Amino acid sequence: MKKISTLFLFLFFVSAAFAQQQFKQAANAAAAGFSAERLARIDSFFNAIIKEGLAPNAVTFIARNGQIVHNKAYGFSNLEKHTPAQTTDIFRIASQTKLITTIAVLMLYEEGRLLLDDPIYKYLPEFRDTKVLVKYDKETGKAETRWPRPMPTIRHLLSHSAGIPYEHPMDSVLNGKTMLGLSSLDAVTTEELVKKVAQRPLVHDPGTQFTYGYNTDVAGRIVEVVSGKSLSDFFMERIFKPLGMNDTYFYLPASKAGRLVELYSKQRLESPLTLHSDISNRTFPIAGKQTLHLGGAGLVSTATDYAKVCQFILNGGTFNNVRLLSRKTVDMMGRNQIGGSNVWDRNDKFGLGFQIITDSTRYGDQASPGSLTWGGAYCSEHTIDPTEKLILLVFTNVSPYAYYGDFVRKFRVLTYQALQ
Template sequence: MIRYLIAQFILFLCIAYENTVQAQSNAKVLAEAAPAAGGFSADRLARLDASMQNWVRQKWVNGSVVLIARHGKIVFFKAHGYNDPDTKSPFDKTGIFRVASQTKALTSVAVMMLWEEGKFSLDDPVSKFIPTFSNQKVLATFNAKDTTYTTLPAKRPVTIRDLLTHTSGLGYPGIGTPSEIAIYAKSNMTGGVGVDVKGQTLADAMTRLGTLPLFFQPGEQWKYGLNMDLLGYLIEKWSGMNLEEFFLKRICQPLGMKDTYFNVPPEKASRLVNFFQGDSSGTIKKQASVFSGALNMNYPLQKHTYFSGGGGMSTTVYDYAVFLQMLLNGGEYNGVRLLARNTVRLMTMNQIGDLNPNIGDHAPENKFGFGFLVVSENGSKFTPSQAGTYSWGGVFSTSYWVDPKEDMLVLIYRNMWGPYVSNTDKAFRPLVYQAIND
């Protein structure tokens, strides 16, 4: 009997050890390795390398930085092109990029961290935390001549889930419909970065937002809007920290993300990449400002306290890859767990039912989770990415995707606008997938 018990105990210890080893192996930490270690062909990756050089020669872009990691192995991490084509100053893969709407993924993670702590329910009305969102109205008619409008009552309150899925009815200043732009401009609502936030606090702006009309009934459409900026303010209310502090203390420092900021520090100012505009002739010029001068592109260096959860961050390709690897690991990285794996599952699955994200050139068959576009089974016929791949990007031509079935994350960063930038996007994804060799 004693021998049996000893044998059972030893068996238990072996199983526990195997489970521990398995858990550690599943929680991958990024490390550079030969392409074969990640199941890639070095010869086929050379096609991507050559193409990145060709994009610069063809004047599609001034330059680009690409990172590909599979099974936790960084198999490709290179920069091509110039941070200044006039002086031939090379692009540096450690450059700090304005990633705009890639901020939204950090905001979504922060929200779900606080959800796990019991700070709110996903179906709580926003009005529970911000009273101005009580008894909301929905736009019925709009007079473009004098910006007057009529409304009708919302059928139900806007919920936290609506904000996470962009189904709330909120619009976007500056880039929305004419009615959104006019109504928000009249109330001094901002997109969250640059000179237009001076003199405003996030609390004041988001409280004021609750007094303005929604642009459709909550839950009935998908529309890109100020949802993540509003969630950024709610994070501040739930956590007792401003958004900059929360990101730093609860996400960036624990994960070892040392180059991710709302306010890029002066000692790192030289690493902020330049921003460029290209034209149809192939001329590429550095831009000090965009949106007809309304946004100074040095905004990451201009100290500010208005923290946009929808678009205010700057970061490096590597830092953001660490963040994505945490998600790919099921919420854990290098011994630090930010989220439970089932929380990540919720965030990266279809949360909008039969609705379709109507933005850009995304396949209408695709879906949306909590902060991410999600490739559906039908949508996968348009791309080599497998169903379940989740992604997003930023207005300044940065983007990423995570393909869980391939255990892979991919990022491509440029800070440029122009008629040929989209050519690089169309060429890039096939070049990544054709190099997988296992």
């Protein structure tokens, strides 16, 4: 009898683990622990802001215990053509690319091919002479630098504590113009970008502050050097295909180009939604030379595809019947890596690849402490809540976006208020 009970428990846990490998549609909201009546507030919210011109569209994805409870599209993927939004629409996800690159680095880490505390220069020699900026005179162009204490490491890159910003006080002197932004239509490569980044002194000693910047782009280049593959090929072969992410790319194949949503801008709340003025930002996934693989900002995806990454993290490193990372590595990703520093004014910490919501958060609202979140500059965001076994994502594409904070945070509030 004891043997039968042991076998039963084994099969139960195996079947339970297997059930989390693929999303399933919840039989109803209550079955996943939600109030259907309260979930309907999400519909009211998005329908209202789209009618008011505060957003062109929105696609949502909410799943609890691997059961989908809300996956809807609102508004129009193209306002001018009045094209109805679909849940299969493809969005520019900008900095949500960073989590994918972090996963790639950690896969190499688990294979013994690098350590997180290895100095960057071990893989990218151009960083061997990296200095810290002590003083800079903008008028004369003179700079005072010193050796960093310590040298920047891969861990610093993944936690944005290396001292590598996006905008640098010396950019005009070192590069003749502002550094590359979120995209390019020219024949530029990540290797070329990273070599430019290496020319700039760090803005502080590694590990002493949270400074958001080109860190993950540098980490993406390390993936290329260590693996011997382009970042695009590594992502496709080692992450996207195994997880069943069939709509995530740096550059879209022609057959999927029509699913890319249009990109808009909204400088102020009272301003109308207008087509984004930067043709590169609008068209880079389907035009140009397509040689740049930005590990910090370059991907496009659907809400459903990216939900697979979120569920992969929630499951402890496995999804679609494959394991890409160990449970202990995923646990490590959610540990504070920035010490006493905070993520901007949010009163939150940063781990490896995402922000960690604390019990004194000024950003995470009702999300459980320890929840993991990050978003992209074009306005897309995810939250992974291990306590509630919950993932929630909302995508649109507007940049700059005066309504960004309300768009993503109110969706999160509306999700949590519907939990029973």
